[in-house]
Amino acid sequence: MFNKRLLKTFKAEMKNVYGLVLIQWLVLVCHILLTFLHSYVLSCLYLKQSFSLVFYLLSVICLFALKCFLQTTQNKQALSLSEMIKTKLRKSVFDKIYHQKQTTVFKESTLTQLTSEGIDQLEIYFSKYIPQFFYAMLAPLTLFIVVGFMSLKVALILLLCVPLIPVSIVVVQKIAKKLLAKYWNSYTGLADSFLENLQGLTTLKYYQTDLYYQDKMDREAEDFRKKTMRVLIMQLNSISVMDLVAYGGFGLGVVLGLQEYLNQHITFMMFVFIVMISIEFFLPLRMLGSYFHIGQNGNAAADKIFKLLDSLDDIQESYQESISSLSFEHVTFGYDEKIILKDVSFSLSKGTFLTIVGESGSGKSTIASLLMNLYPIQKGKILYNQETIPETMTLYQKITLIKDETYILKGTVFDHLAMSGCIDEEKMMAVLKEVKLFEVFENQGGLKFQLNEGAKNISGGQRQRLALARALLRESDVYIFDEATNNVDRESEEIILKIMKRLAKDKIVIFITHRMAHCKESQLTFVMKEGRLIQQGSYDELFNQANLFRELVENQKNLERIIENER
Template structure:
């Protein structure tokens, strides 16, 4: 069972596989030498013709054999290690490179949990495939032929019988393989599904606790775990049964060979030493293949994992252009743009909008109307749209994604902050940023004073910056975006779900940024978009109204109704707070 594509992907390991086989073969030859020496000594003892020189020669031979076998074991283990030492690194690099090629929209084709699982557990399985299984496979073919070539001079009949019995083990392996392949594919499907559920429930644990739905999800995971346990037990049962079959074939074949050798001895066709050699070496015809059977199950698991890996590596890469955007201010134009996440659920229904270079444009509307989808399309997170989109006069489909990322920055309400220091998170935007530049952007978002009470730029952040408040996290995210100094900024609810003070600070920064950058602000709170150069009101995936705030208020349409409703609610809330 050799997967040529997998071997070709890691062709550098071939020489170490050859070295491993060579050391195993040398160890076998030394063992044969030891057996012949012992057999010769026993025959001399039986016939009382042993001499001190013979004993001395046998002892020296055995000592040399022990040294050779020890050396071969060490060198074989080293070659095996070297055969698989780079497997994990190379495969993980290939998977990561594929994720980079898939770009920001990779989640449209594969889940993050599946990528993580095949990059960890799946790759670990393939380490055994290269380090153990492949060398053992070839050695299992060489060893019986080597022994046959040696023992046929002792007894051709016994040697032929042993050699004929050897293929019974590969036949049993092939039969098992046909059963195991389907079973292991199902095993990996259930395994990755369980991983998806676990990751999702872990990320949403706080929400589950709040709504007391944690027990429900725990029960659901129990069911999935039971399914995984059952499929695991089926795999283990299959492995145990196949191992038993291979044991019967191996030891049964060796017993048949021994019986033939004893029969030939009783007929006087072979000597005592020859009989002893065949009896002692009969099992060596089968043990390499028997050991191969032990590695076979791990290799099959690795093959199932490799199918998952190649499924990811074979994902179609999005069509990206090779054009670069101009370095000056950029305008953005949408003409009759349609988009659907699912075939029967269209999100955008012929959108037309225009963001002039250096303008401050806002996108508003009720939840689910397609605002974030537009932000995702501009930032290449969502693909598969139809219509015409241009940035700086260049069609979005023709723009190189890396260059697009240099010119467009998307800031969401949940943009990721990495575990590490504040400085490390800021340097993601500009690796060569000076301390003064970093402090300047932190000052703009009114975060520098707080950090100076901590450890400054070396302030430690926990995972997702959970040791900062929501407002502080969002301000740090915006500071990082400001340091990047892009031509286009998209703020997707960047001032939502935070305290009023932080919201006002963030809006001040956005208004200041809009003086010399192209800014698209997506906000559910209309009070934040009043000063926009242009406001687009979305409803059900269509532009219902657009214009300046005053113009939209005069139209007395959907925008005015929503704005007045929000203002009335906010005024009521402020009145209640004063009364309290």
């Protein structure tokens, strides 16, 4: 009935659950007192006895006000608990995902379903289902004690009828567990197909296979519809059984109460009280039955979420030392028997500005990935401060990679910059001034300026500079710019290059570029060819030799000249 791992994960939050149960029990006490007052007044009216109307009205108003206050507090507590559960679970999922290496593959649709609807199911599971479970055990016992003082026979029979609802729940549970597992598998499977087909729609159209995949998706959607209907039928049938037990028990309580009154074992006031309170023996468990389906859905979602978490690596340890030197010693690396880097060796120290050039596929970006410890190498060593580090260790805090396309999420400029870990507004303003974006946002709300999804409301060059501003706030030891000046305007390119040179004074800066003119800005240039480091030196040293570097420079100049003439 409960997911043990889920309860263990949220052990600290269970005190809030018990708080909700206590509030529900106090609401029940108020309801018992109100019922007692109503039955007393009805008895007085029936027997034509006098009573204090003022006392009755004041008591009812006070108890009703207290009951409303407790119910409001209960709702607030439930909402607070829901937020705590959602925040903690989403954080644990996203922390795991965030700390995975970039080579880890996820199904986007499965992640979306589990971190949205899946976690929402668990929110209700903790705020409604679990508190109701404990309350449903406590309420009949409380009522048994109260009614037992009036008629032990009626109280005992009503209490014995209560377990009939849990019995029906247990019977349904066995069917529900299998049905809901199939339902969630079908749900996430359909989401996977939908997203995959949507993302590949252009390809499907091109190869004229869109109709085939449309029919396939129709079949998957129909299968999901049938599974949803089976779940709903099961839920409706179980609710009907629980209603039959609940209202049958209430009817039995009325009959037994009347019998006791006619036999003069109880007073008329007691009879009225038993009639009015009998249904309360069954309603908590009847409500639990309704929440039971939420609970089963929550258990199924929890199984999926924990399966996802178990499939990911543990949160990896971050490298903490300041990096003052980087070295490759005879490094060889490849994918699926295809060698990408062959026997590459070099050494860099703090204060170095390096550019890496070469033809496409020569291994430039692979060097960046290996420096960030994203892949295991086949041969050789990669040294950080003259030492190797474990393959599982991450370097995100010490090495920052700025690529040619940086995706910016919807939110304010402050939200974007805060992703660096820095929330100091003065530092944020300082880096915005350095990347020449302060003037752009100054008259539009400053740090509160709202960025659209993908930051489409600013230019490409401004987007890249904003990404650079976030990178600067990280204050890393090593900065790798992988084609970071691609597709940006001349002004943005000059600003980025200026910042690179400033960073290179006390950090290691690596600039992977296809524009040979950029090599003039750096102290050192590596020339890559077919996975090998074939040349290294300054721009002038390399250009004055008859080699690949000079050939690449001259070819690019000729190409730029042709493009200029065509304009």
